[in-house]
Amino acid sequence: MKTEIKIDNLKCHGCANTITNSLQKLDGVDMVAVDVENSTVLLEHKPEFDKSHLTTKLSQLGYPEQGTTTAIQKAKSYVSCAIGRF
Numbered sequence: 803m804k805t806e807i808k809i810d811n812l813k814c815h816g817c818a819n820t821i822t823n824s825l826q827k828l829d830g831v832d833m834v835a836v837d838v839e840n841s842t843v844l845l846e847h848k849p850e851f852d853k854s855h856l857t858t859k860l861s862q863l864g865y866p867e868q869g870t871t872t873a874i875q876k877a878k879s880y881v882s883c884a885i886g887r888f
Contacts, residue, residue, distance in 0.1 A: 805845045805853055808868040809860055812841045817865070824863055828855060841868070 812818065818836035821843060825834045830851035835844040843865075845856060857867050 803847055803849050807843050809841050809843055809865045810868050811865050812838060821865060
């Protein structure tokens with residue numbers, strides 16, 4: 803199955819690498835692709851994979867689903883971007 807999510811706070815390819823490396827560690831995820839220009843994350847995953855795991859992990863990294871950003875998440879994404887990883 804494929805799932806695409808538009809996210810907030812995505813600024814650069816370093817952010818994309820942080821997202822890719824973190825999401826690839828989730829059980830049931832087969833492939834992760836991050837489109838920096840369109841602020842989207844595309845996942846190929848097993849059918850039983852729960853989308854809430856994806857949105858929770860993205861939010862913890864500072865890249866929540868579009869329209870749900872908090873000030874803390876925005877700050878986390880800037881820190882993650884500045885150091886190149888979370």
